[in-house]
Amino acid sequence: MSTASTEAANGRPSDPLVPQIYLVDRVSRELPDTVTLDLSPLSGTRPQFKPGQFNMLYAFGIGEVAISMSGDGAHTSFVHTIREVGAVSSALARLTPGETVGLRGPFGNGWPVNDADGSDIVIVAGGLGLAPLRPAIYQILADRGRYGRVVILFGTRNPTEMLYRHELEQWRQRLDVDIEVTVDHADRDWHGSVGVVPKLIPRAAFDPEKAVALVCGPEVMMRFSVNALLDAGIRPQSIYVSMERNMKCAVGLCGHCQFGPTFVCKDGPVTRYDRIATIFAMREI
Amino acid sequence: MFLAWRRRRHAVCGVQLVRGSDGVGACTDGVGPRDNGIPDCGRNQMSNSLASGATVMISREGLESLLQALARRGYEVVGPTVRDEAIVYDRITHVADLPVGWTDRQEAGRYRLERRSDDALFGFNVGPHAWKRFLHRSVETLWTMRRTENGAMIERDDNAGPKFAFVGVRSCELHAIAIQDRVLSKGPYADAAYAMRRRDAFIIAVNCGQAGGTCFCVSMQTGPKAQYGFDLALTELLNGGTHELLVEVGTETGGDILRQLSHRPAGEVERAAAAAIVARTADQMGRHLETAGLKELLENNLNHPRWDDVADRCLTCGNCTMVCPTCFCTTVEDHSDLGGMSAERVRKWDSCFTMDFSFIHGGSIRKTPKARYRQWMTHKLATWIDQFGTSGCVGCGRCITWCPVGIDITAEAAAIRADPEAQKGRHRGDA
Amino acid sequence: MATLEEILREHPLFAGASGEQVRLVAGCGRNRLFRAGDYLCREGEPANEFFLIREGKVALDIAAPGRGPIVFETLGVGDFVGDSWLVPPYRWTFDARAVGLTRTIGIDGACLRGKCETDHEFGYEMMKRFLTPLVRRLQEHRLQILDVYGKH
Numbered sequence: 040m041s042t043a044s045t046e047a048a049n050g051r052p053s054d055p056l057v058p059q060i061y062l063v064d065r066v067s068r069e070l071p072d073t074v075t076l077d078l079s080p081l082s083g084t085r086p087q088f089k090p091g092q093f094n095m096l097y098a099f100g101i102g103e104v105a106i107s108m109s110g111d112g113a114h115t116s117f118v119h120t121i122r123e124v125g126a127v128s129s130a131l132a133r134l135t136p137g138e139t140v141g142l143r144g145p146f147g148n149g150w151p152v153n154d155a156d157g158s159d160i161v162i163v164a165g166g167l168g169l170a171p172l173r174p175a176i177y178q179i180l181a182d183r184g185r186y187g188r189v190v191i192l193f194g195t196r197n198p199t200e201m202l203y204r205h206e207l208e209q210w211r212q213r214l215d216v217d218i219e220v221t222v223d224h225a226d227r228d229w230h231g232s233v234g235v236v237p238k239l240i241p242r243a244a245f246d247p248e249k250a251v252a253l254v255c256g257p258e259v260m261m262r263f264s265v266n267a268l269l270d271a272g273i274r275p276q277s278i279y280v281s282m283e284r285n286m287k288c289a290v291g292l293c294g295h296c297q298f299g300p301t302f303v304c305k306d307g308p309v310t311r312y313d314r315i316a317t318i319f320a321m322r323e324i
Numbered sequence: 325m326f327l328a329w330r331r332r333r334h335a336v337c338g339v340q341l342v343r344g345s346d347g348v349g350a351c352t353d354g355v356g357p358r359d360n361g362i363p364d365c366g367r368n369q370m371s372n373s374l375a376s377g378a379t380v381m382i383s384r385e386g387l388e389s390l391l392q393a394l395a396r397r398g399y400e401v402v403g404p405t406v407r408d409e410a411i412v413y414d415r416i417t418h419v420a421d422l423p424v425g426w427t428d429r430q431e432a433g434r435y436r437l438e439r440r441s442d443d444a445l446f447g448f449n450v451g452p453h454a455w456k457r458f459l460h461r462s463v464e465t466l467w468t469m470r471r472t473e474n475g476a477m478i479e480r481d482d483n484a485g486p487k488f489a490f491v492g493v494r495s496c497e498l499h500a501i502a503i504q505d506r507v508l509s510k511g512p513y514a515d516a517a518y519a520m521r522r523r524d525a526f527i528i529a530v531n532c533g534q535a536g537g538t539c540f541c542v543s544m545q546t547g548p549k550a551q552y553g554f555d556l557a558l559t560e561l562l563n564g565g566t567h568e569l570l571v572e573v574g575t576e577t578g579g580d581i582l583r584q585l586s587h588r589p590a591g592e593v594e595r596a597a598a599a600a601i602v603a604r605t606a607d608q609m610g611r612h613l614e615t616a617g618l619k620e621l622l623e624n625n626l627n628h629p630r631w632d633d634v635a636d637r638c639l640t641c642g643n644c645t646m647v648c649p650t651c652f653c654t655t656v657e658d659h660s661d662l663g664g665m666s667a668e669r670v671r672k673w674d675s676c677f678t679m680d681f682s683f684i685h686g687g688s689i690r691k692t693p694k695a696r697y698r699q700w701m702t703h704k705l706a707t708w709i710d711q712f713g714t715s716g717c718v719g720c721g722r723c724i725t726w727c728p729v730g731i732d733i734t735a736e737a738a739a740i741r742a743d744p745e746a747q748k749g750r751h752r753g754d755a
Numbered sequence: 756m757a758t759l760e761e762i763l764r765e766h767p768l769f770a771g772a773s774g775e776q777v778r779l780v781a782g783c784g785r786n787r788l789f790r791a792g793d794y795l796c797r798e799g800e801p802a803n804e805f806f807l808i809r810e811g812k813v814a815l816d817i818a819a820p821g822r823g824p825i826v827f828e829t830l831g832v833g834d835f836v837g838d839s840w841l842v843p844p845y846r847w848t849f850d851a852r853a854v855g856l857t858r859t860i861g862i863d864g865a866c867l868r869g870k871c872e873t874d875h876e877f878g879y880e881m882m883k884r885f886l887t888p889l890v891r892r893l894q895e896h897r898l899q900i901l902d903v904y905g906k907h
Contacts, residue, residue, distance in 0.1 A: 055513050057467050060475040072906070081475050099469070099476070100660025100667040124685035124906060139475050166904035196904040223899050225826045230854055233814065233829040235898045242831075257903040285684050287656050290513035293674070294653030295681060297703065300710035305512060321626060323695035686907040 055290050058097045058141025061085075063134045064116055070200055072123045073167070074132045075109070078140060079116040088112065089149030090174030091281065091309040094119065095289045097141030098130035105286040106131075107171035107308070108145065112178060117142070120170040120202070146289045147308050150175040150253050151279060159187040159245040161273070163264045165194045165236055165256020169202050171281050171308075172255050176210075183215055190217045190243045194236030194260065197222050198229045217244060236260060237267035247272030255281040262320055265312055275313035282307045282315075299324055374579040379572050379590035382582075384445070387558075387569060388419045389585045390528075394489040397581070399526055402458060403491030404451070409437055411451040413458070416491065423448055430537040430610075430721065433730030443567065446492055446560050449536030450720050454649035455497055458488050459521050460504060466656065468668040484517040487524035493554065494532055495547030496539075496718040500649035501527075502553055506712050507652050526577065529554035533562075533601055535608035538721030540734060543613040546718040548605040556582060559598035570598045611721065613734040614741060618715075619706040621741055626698065630739045635694035637729045642675035644723035644731075645700065650716050651675075676700050701733060759784055762860060766807050767833045768884055776880060783866035789813075789853035795836055796847045803845075804861045805837030811857025815849050824850065827899070828892075838889055840864030 065077040079085060093107040094117060104127040110118025123129040134140065152175050160179055164172050179186060191210065195201050201220070211218045219239045221232035232239065236256075252268050254261050261280050268278055284296040284303040296303040299318040301310060318324045374380070382390070394401050395417070403416045406423045416422065428448045429436045440447050467480045493501075501522075509519040529550035541547030550557040555578030559570045570590050573579045645651040655674035660667035674681060677696050682689035690696045708716030717733070724732045759781040763769050769777055787806060789795060795806050795813060806813075812831045816824040830836055836851050836859075845864065871878030
């Protein structure tokens with residue numbers, strides 16, 4: 040039995056099936072059931088990534104889960120926001136700084152931020168869907184002059200379960216970004232909108248002729264949001280959704296993540312809407 | 325086997341092959357790939373040397389020598405043999421290990437062995453095993469990991485296993501192997517162990533002397549004649565007192581091994597007899613699948629009532645995926661010891677029929693048997709073409725034979741074709 | 756100072772309405788101003804008047820003992836508050852509260868219903884106009900009650 044020691048991760052992993060070891064630098068609690076991990080390789084630098092891509096994070100002995108990048112490309116670490124929904128995500132959420140995880144990636148394709156020069160950007164995020172969009176927001180804001188209007192529409196459950204609240208408030212201060220946040224229900228202390236995200240779309244200020252929409256959130260929310268975006272006049276080829284399916288290998292060999300003709304791990308997760316329009320609203324595809 | 329592209333010649337006409345953009349070999353002056361990606365060579369010239377395309381005759385003893393020669397060269401020889409009342413693929417040493425004098429009777433949901441009135445070595449069709457059990461192993465440890473002071477150490481087993489010699493690969497199976505080649509070793513990420521096993525495998529094909537009860541290779545243009553993808557191809561000629569095999573050379577490697585065995589050139593009569601056998605087999609197909617427009621038909625009928633109909637019958641047992649020679653889906657299991665100091669990841673065959681297959685937090689995407697059957701059939705016959713350029717089905721009939729309730733993929737497709745729903749109103753955003 | 760009719764004509768609810776239709780509606784309407792925290796309506800009270808929002812924001816909430824009032828919708832410029840005036844028993848089913856300074860046109864429900872009874876063509880036009888945003892709101896509420904951001 041030959042041995043390939045990968046005790047130190049350095050640059051792109053040579054074998055995409057074998058995890059590299061990463062160190063937990065920082066753990067921040069976002070919500071009662073959601074944490075953000077900052078991960079860096081034991082030595083060397085982490086691979087480059089595109090906003091919208093994901094890594095497979097491995098909790099020792101338990102399993103792997105696909106988590107999108109949610110950090111700034113300029114940071115040296117990988118930043119992952121993880122919600123506790125199962126055995127693996129719960130184990131990852133309980134890590135403390137200094138512990139290690141396995142990491143494979145980056146996999147998948149990214150948001151079309153580099154091809155959208157001159158476009159109005161409409162970002163529609165629901166709940167945890169803001170996490171895979173945050174790197175795209177960072178990239179857009181870092182190069183703001185390349186784009187027309189930038190609109191961020193974010194919906195979540197209630198004001199106490201709001202991801203990245205501090206950052207949302209910072210973005211709200213900017214004069215070159217329109218942000219609207221809405222919640223499903225609230226108490227009287229909330230002075231913002233109450234209602235579903237699609238409701239924000241008709242009132243958002245963008246030119247549908249030159250708008251590109253990036254949508255991420257629970258699939259139901261994406262479906263209704265896409266309808267509202269189409270109603271507002273945005274072309275189907277200019278709408279991008281981020282799909283989520285069961286991931287095992289993340290390299291297009293195990294067959295699990297198929298959604299119609301696409302493998303979400305390599306043809307996605309970012310998917311141009313017109314390519315899946317006929318199956319997007321179908322049950323159990 | 326696919327390394328020396330420059331020296332490869334087309335098995336039928338001997339014309340030098342060029343590698344197509346999809347990795348499939350095509351004649352430089354052949355008709356070009358059909359829509360299932362397999363080249364169609366109209367020529368029939370044979371070379372007289374033991375170069376590719378040459379045809380010789382060997383006896384049953386010659387085949388025995390061939391098996392010994394392969395074993396001496398370090399191949400693990402596997403082929404059909406009778407076991408557990410079926411013809412399975414397993415290690416064989418002698419010609420006598422083959423299902424001599426046996427045939428199979430196959431129908432939807434039914435498989436029985438029967439004695440033949442002759443001693444044919446290959447007088448049967450395909451059984452529950454496919455060659456994927458050797459190439460795309462059903463259980464494989466991907467890596468093991470041990471905790472260390474400053475992290476962990478990962479060990480990967482690079483040993484791909486023995487090199488195989490496959491004896492008795494049918495034409496449909498050659499196509500199935502080529503299809504799995506495309507899926508597993510020609511995508512953006514290749515399965516290195518699979519690619520190594522493929523490269524090292526020696527393939528002896530067999531042209532079917534009769535069609536199986538559930539066969540429809542003619543519909544899928546995958547047989548019955550073995551066209552390419554083999555080192556040697558046999559056609560058994562058994563009439564009255566003579567029992568010989570016509571051997572067609574497919575590659576230089578095949579020619580090399582054959583050259584050292586006792587053989588004589590095949591004559592026109594023998595070649596004609598072999599061709600007649602194949603033609604007769606082609607006429608005997610037990611099934612037919614209309615493939616014209618099949619992809620669009622299924623894509624436009626995802627809500628056809630027939631899916632409910634088949635769901636009433638389907639047990640979601642997954643037999644079809646286990647016996648299908650192109651089904652490739654796998655899952656991974658992570659194990660660790662009780663102390664949490666070491667862990668391993670094991671890859672296993674999986675089936676899209678399991679409840680877990682499409683599970684994400686909150687539940688499975690495809691909960692109902694209807695959805696899971698629809699996924700398997702539409703993947704096999706429609707979306708596979710989008711993904712890999714060919715149909716995923718080779719018409720071997722195994723899924724029909726081994727379905728406990730006899731669901732017939734050709735009948736399901738025909739039922740939808742007979743009564744297609746009017747195309748629904750175009751969905752928002754159709755390109 | 757714009758007349759009531761001019762203000763109504765600018766509101767999306769009456770976009771493209773004929774002069775006569777706007778005049779009929781205006782006859783049932785009056786300006787209503789609400790300061791932050793003022794109630795436009797209270798649950799259980801007779802639904803006499805409904806409100807077209809010209810400026811500001813209104814939060815609709817329902818009281819749940821022990822949980823405090825739960826805001827389930829906010830409405831803004833271009834929306835209208837109140838649907839219970841359309842159907843018997845003409846009784847409010849929620850509280851509506853101005854979030855900031857909110858200018859509205861209050862329309863007497865009984866008055867408008869009466870005019871619709873008298874002139875069925877006018878009535879049909881009115882019903883069509885109110886139905887569109889109400890159906891859309893119903894569709895949005897369906898999505899809202901799925902609680903898609905919760906754990907399932």
